[in-house]
Amino acid sequence: MGSIGSSADNAAAESFNAAFKRETLEGRKAWPYELEARLEAFRWLTRHNTRRRLSRLGQRSPVAYESALRPTATTLTQAA
Template sequence: MCTASMSVIGSSADNALAESFNATSKRETLQGRKTWCSEREARLDVFGWLNRCNSRRRHSRLGQRSPIVYETALDTTSTTRAQAA
C-alpha cells in the first residue's frame, strides 16, 4: 500500500528523493510486466529489486559503487583513522 506524501508543497524538504527512488523501482521492476499471479510474487519481485539495488547495482553518486561496497569502504577508513589516532 502506498501513502500520499505528507510534505508541504514547494518546500525544500519536498519528497523528490523518494519520488526518484519510487520511479526507478517501478521502472525496473515493472519492465515488460503487467501483472503478477499473487501479491506474494509482487512482493518478492520488489524485495529482489531492493536487494540488487543495495548489494550489486552501482550508483553514479557513489563513484560507480554499490551502497554496500561504499559503506564498507567508509567503515574501513573510519576504523583505520581511529586506530592511527
C-alpha cells in the same frame, strides 16, 4: 534533504520510486500471486543495495560505499 514542503524534500524518494516502477513493472500487468510480487520487490531491493553502482557514490554500490567508510567509535570514553 530540503525543508519540509520543498521540492528537494521529495526528490530522492521520487527518483527511487520511479526507478523501482520502471525496472519492475515495465511490460507487466500483474503478478499471479502476492508472494511473487513481494519476492520481485525483494530481489530488486537486494540488487539495488548490493550490486547496483551509483554515480553519486563514486560508481560503488551502497553496501560497498558504507563498508569503505572508516568505522567510528560507538562507545564513550570514560571520564577521569
